[in-house]
Amino acid sequence: MVKTILVALDGSEIAPRVMETLDDLVLSADSKAILCHVFPTNDSEMELPADRPHPESTTYSYFQMEKQLQSYQEQLSVTTELELVTGDPAEEIIRLANIHKADLIIIGSRGLTGMKRIVLGSVSNQVVEESGCSVLVVKPK
Secondary structure, three states: OOOEEEEEOOOOOOHHHHHHHHHHOOOOOOOEEEEEEEEEOOHHHHHOOOOOOOOOOHHHHHHHHHHHHHHHHHHOOOEEEEEEEEEOHHHHHHHHHHHOOOOEEEEEOOOOOHHHHHHHOOHHHHHHHHOOOEEEEEOOO
């Protein structure tokens, strides 16, 4: 039985489909969903001088993502928790799944193929390969 589900959300256009997929699952009353977002570490940020404006405010995007996850949280009928962390997305998703003893990870796929997939990599593929639990990959329409 699936009791703990880690739902990895990245703020892209696939996120609502991931939430729809979670909502479509038949879950027991004692099930729990952990909605998570990983802010990727960006080494180039470390190179920016302190007196120059940063292209994107980390604080703003953190609160924006937290607000988005909270709105998803309000729509669910199961117990939920939020996790916002920084690091390598695939590694952090797997780490959170292990911490929460997740039975299932739900993650979206950007649908990249060919050279884009090679260059950009696939978080969902890495999670499928390295996770200790089942993974449900939601593909774009």
